[in-house]
Amino acid sequence: MRCSESFWSGSRHPQNGSAALLRRVIFPAALPQTLVGLRISLGVAWLVIVAAEMIAVTSGLGYLIIDSRNAGKRYDLVIAGMLIIGVIGLVLDYAIRRLEKWKSVRWGFSKE
Numbered sequence: 001m002r003c004s005e006s007f008w009s010g011s012r013h014p015q016n017g018s019a020a021l022l023r024r025v026i027f028p029a030a031l032p033q034t035l036v037g038l039r040i041s042l043g044v045a046w047l048v049i050v051a052a053e054m055i056a057v058t059s060g061l062g063y064l065i066i067d068s069r070n071a072g073k074r075y076d077l078v079i080a081g082m083l084i085i086g087v088i089g090l091v092l093d094y095a096i097r098r099l100e101k102w103k104s105v106r107w108g109f110s111k112e
Helices: 005-011 018-056 061-072 075-100
Strands: none
Touching: 018 061, 018 075, 061 075
């Protein structure tokens, strides 16, 4: 992560200690990239949780899908479980996207 030179020059004030430098320069500069990483890792974590439920657990949405498929060909429950997994994934992604639109974070994303 690189901060713009204007941030560093603006932070070089005698009253700014290391705590103020962290709070006013380093954390705001790192926040946009941190939120992107959080968004990606949240999607991967959701995928892994559902996959683990399909393999080794006796409860959860993944188990519902596998059990419905195997124990009685209840494809309506399979589709319902898939839709619920998708909706939860969309809600998680939407929540992180809303965080990215906050005024204190929005400056870090380019319009490209």
